[in-house]
Amino acid sequence: MQAAVTILVDGLTYASWLFIVALGLTLVFGVLKILNVAHGSFYALGAYAAASFVAWGASLKLAPAFSIVAMMLAAVAVAAVVAPLTERVLLRFFYGRDEVLLVLVTYALFLIMEDVTKLVWGANPYYVSEPYGLFGNVSFGNQTWVGYDFALVALAIVVGVAVWWVLNRTRAGKVTLAVIHSAEVAASMGVDVSRVYMAAFSVGIFLAALGGAFTAPMISVQPGVSVGVIVVSFAVVIIGGLGSIQGAAIGALIVGLARSLAVHVAPVAELFSIYVVMAVVLMFRPEGLFQRTQARLI
Numbered sequence: 001m002q003a004a005v006t007i008l009v010d011g012l013t014y015a016s017w018l019f020i021v022a023l024g025l026t027l028v029f030g031v032l033k034i035l036n037v038a039h040g041s042f043y044a045l046g047a048y049a050a051a052s053f054v055a056w057g058a059s060l061k062l063a064p065a066f067s068i069v070a071m072m073l074a075a076v077a078v079a080a081v082v083a084p085l086t087e088r089v090l091l092r093f094f095y096g097r098d099e100v101l102l103v104l105v106t107y108a109l110f111l112i113m114e115d116v117t118k119l120v121w122g123a124n125p126y127y128v129s130e131p132y133g134l135f136g137n138v139s140f141g142n143q144t145w146v147g148y149d150f151a152l153v154a155l156a157i158v159v160g161v162a163v164w165w166v167l168n169r170t171r172a173g174k175v176t177l178a179v180i181h182s183a184e185v186a187a188s189m190g191v192d193v194s195r196v197y198m199a200a201f202s203v204g205i206f207l208a209a210l211g212g213a214f215t216a217p218m219i220s221v222q223p224g225v226s227v228g229v230i231v232v233s234f235a236v237v238i239i240g241g242l243g244s245i246q247g248a249a250i251g252a253l254i255v256g257l258a259r260s261l262a263v264h265v266a267p268v269a270e271l272f273s274i275y276v277v278m279a280v281v282l283m284f285r286p287e288g289l290f291q292r293t294q295a296r297l298i
Contacts, residue, residue, distance in 0.1 A: 002141050007260045013149040015256025016156035017215045021229060022236040022248045023163060024207030030180050030243030031200035034091065035099065037106040039208050040230030041113035045082065046209025047216040047225060048117055049074035051126035054216075058130060067130040071213040079206035087201045092194070110226070118223055125222035132217040152214055159207065164245055176200060180243070235274050239281045241288025250289055254281075 025039045053070035090109065094102055135147030167173035178186040179196045187193045212229075219225065236255050240247025255274050262273035281289065 002143060003264065005140060006143055007257070007264050009145055009149070010263070011253075011257035011260035012153050013256075014259055015252040016153040017211045017218075018232060018236060018256060019156045019249055019252035020159050020214075021208050021211035022233045022240075022252055023160065023245065024204040024211070025233050026237045026240070026243055026245070026248045027163070027207070028201055028204035029237070031176060032091070032095070032197055033099070034102050034106065035242075036204070037103060037230065038086075038110040038113060039106075039204070039233060040226035040228075041110050041117070042078065042082065042205045042208035043212035043215075043229045044117055044221075044226035045078045045113070046075050046212030047219070047221045048121050048126065048212075049078050049209065050213035050216040051128050051221050052121075053077075054128050054130055064130055064134060067128075068134065071128075071131065071216070072210070075206055075209040075213045078209035079202050083198070083202035083205045086205070087198050091201070092197070095197070110230075114223070114226065123223055125220040126216075127220060128216040130217075148217065152218075155214060159210070160245065160249055163203075163207075167245070172199075232274060235278050238288060239278055241290040244288070244290035247288055247290030 021039070021043055024042075025036060028034055028036050028039070050071040053074040054067045057066045057070045086109065090105070091102075094105055132146060132148050135151050138145050138147050138150060165173075167176060175186070175191055176196055176199075178189075179191060179193055183193050186196075232255060236248060236251035238251075239254055240249070240251030254277055258273045258277045259270055262269045266273075
């Protein structure tokens with residue numbers, strides 16, 4: 001029983017930040033039809049920015065609780081600075097082009113951003129320890145977990161509900177859904193498609209940076225952290241179905257639990273277990289678990 005609870009909690013913790021990141025990836029694909037390989041770099045930028053912002057708050061001797069605000073501000077700052085530069089200066093010139101070309105463009109952006117982070121923050125690891133102890137510990141039986149892990153699960157739930165509510169219960173969300181279904185028809189009805197693209201891409205980057213910022217206290221922030229993130233994020237959206245919020249949630253949960261089970265039962269199969277799950281899903285549902293049915297072309 002104790003082992004099952006440990007696997008469940010560890011799986012939920014891993015799935016929570018992964019869901020936030022994968023949600024940004026699937027949102028960008030759903031609206032802009034871009035499979036963004038550079039998404040992991042935005043995660044890394046969020047983590048590095050959070051480390052800098054938290055260190056800045058500590059140097060000013062601010063209250064430890066400010067570190068949570070600092071991580072949120074770091075994600076906002078990354079989205080506010082990087083999104084306009086990436087979407088307006090680069091990606092907008094490739095809309096409507098071949099999907100393979102867009103993948104290559106975002107891959108080139110990924111390589112550039114890897115070097116940029118090294119130039120700005122160097123090659124030494126950063127540690128963000130202040131926020132990790134703010135929520136105390138939670139005990140169950142003989143097992144104790146850090147309260148921050150449960151706070152991260154709560155954040156993932158709030159983010160998921162907020163994105164779903166905006167898309168399905170607000171005018172801006174309905175306009176975005178119209179663009180997703182047909183950008184041409186939406187434009188003919190007076191919708192500023194370019195503005196919708198910019199907003200969706202900004203939110204996608206913010207979610208990636210938010211995942212990186214709130215994962216920073218749990219990891220060592222160092223070069224190369226973006227590579228593993230983009231691999232498992234792609235696994236999540238492939239399992240759940242590209243462009244589906246529900247799919248991102250279920251996919252993150254499946255990947256998180258599979259990884260947690262492997263870590264506790266067969267540690268050498270940690271990464272391999274994710275690919276096994278993805279392969280099994282694709283065998284029976286090649287389009288993913290929640291991929292919307294595509295209109296038949298005549």
